[in-house]
Amino acid sequence: MHDLSALYAKAVLTAPLRRGDRLPVGEQVSEVDVDADHLADYARVCGFGLRDELPITYPHVLSFPLSVRLMTAREFPFPLVGLVHVTNVIHRERPLLVTERLTQRVRLANLRPHPKGRQFDVVTETSAGGEVVWREISTYLRRGPSTSDAAAPGLEEVDAGEPTATWRVPADTGRRYAAVSGDRNPIHLRALPAKAFGFPRAIAHGMWSKARCLAAFAERLPDRCAVEVAFRKPLPLPSTVDFAVRAHHDGRDFALLSRSGKPHLLGAVR
Template sequence: MNATLARLPSAEGLYLKAATTVLRRPKGKPRIPQYGVQVKGVRVSAQQLSDYRQVCGFADSHTLPITFPHVMAAALHLHLMTQPQFPLPLLGLVHVRNRIEQVRGLGTGESYDFDVRLGEAREVRQGLEFDIVSSVTVDGAEVWNEVMTTLYRTPGPKKPAAKPAPLPASLSDYIAVDAPADIGRRYAKVGKDFNPIHLAPLPARLFGFKRHIAHGMWSAAHCTALLADHLEGEPQLLDVQFRQPLFLPGRAALKFAHGIGEHGSGNGIEFALLARNSDKVHLTGLLR
């Protein structure tokens, strides 16, 4: 089932609707339905883009940051998950990874058609993972796509987690990263993600966190912005795995290495965001 909307919905209004999904209690193995939503002729908000660049650290450009279409589509993600047939409560879902690809730089003045749909679901050690697949086209040709993977934790005993692979020793370059206490609130306004775990300590504690945490997509975008000068031309791929939360305020280190790519292709930048005062890994990724 696919629906076509005349315009992008309000993310703020959908978050109020999302709060009501806390009453959802899936029985047995939840089944993720297959449906999507489309919006045609979407234009970039110059103010939102300017604010996004400032919050995430991107320089001015005639093209969009590779992560910006994600925030343009944020309300469509919420639209799908607040439909009555979606079985899971939204609060408590865990963002696991993102893979974004673009075939060219997307112009700030272009008009874009968005297609967002629920993708594959699979059982994993901690519960149920499912994908949200977003596609952006211009004149019928795809120019950008994303697979965002989210985890719904299910109750019951779990198998021991596999030990994460050690970070490559080649990650030798270093950039200090500071995440101020208000970055969650600032990013929420431009990223249209008002999950309370990112906004202030008290609501975050209600969901089991000692303090509020940075948005994963702010961390990923900020790393991408910091690495932009180390990449030749427009990025084509951003592949990020989220590992452990970055508590706010937080101090981290972006470690990276040039000349690394998928399967040894040698044309990308492999990176990791690490805590500066412990061995905690917040995220790992590849940009090329």
């Protein structure tokens, strides 16, 4: 995994200078060969078994350095630290194999109002053999003045049923996921920087939560599918959470819930 420390330092130093209402034009491109050791570390942190097929969320961490480069470019209008990941949608045409060489392209798109500020998309395409087989749209929020007529992204009704499992999420989950993903946003690592952004203690990465949920039924995912999640209530570390999943005629709904029943994450597989 790439060391992104220099880019995060740049993000902190340039944060006071960032302003504007346009996203950078262009894309970042990378050729990727899967590292078996890194894949094993990722699988261990997120709860996946080791198979010839890549976990459906794994291309996200492979492309994350490209996203950070775009969001630390001089033209990017917002401070990187403080952006809120609000939704993530992955479309998979077929499973990717460990042995395949991948091409990844990442761009920023669709800056628009949000009820709590402004939102934009990080769009990623992953190709194998010259064919795009994995697509992702991650939507981020930059908090600011509200826009009453703006639409917030998110799922419609999710019916995940009653909890089927209870998980203990250790205090070091943010640090362990940061080590395999490269996402070293300080709100996920230590309580002190998290408190500076209004959290009582460090919070789990949204994409760890999505991966951990999908790992619970990874072998039952269709080869061709779309998996959408909405990140709701931040997941403080450590925590005890309930997991619920229910099959429907056209897929599955799932949820990660606090012990009081409030959703940390709502998801659907179609």
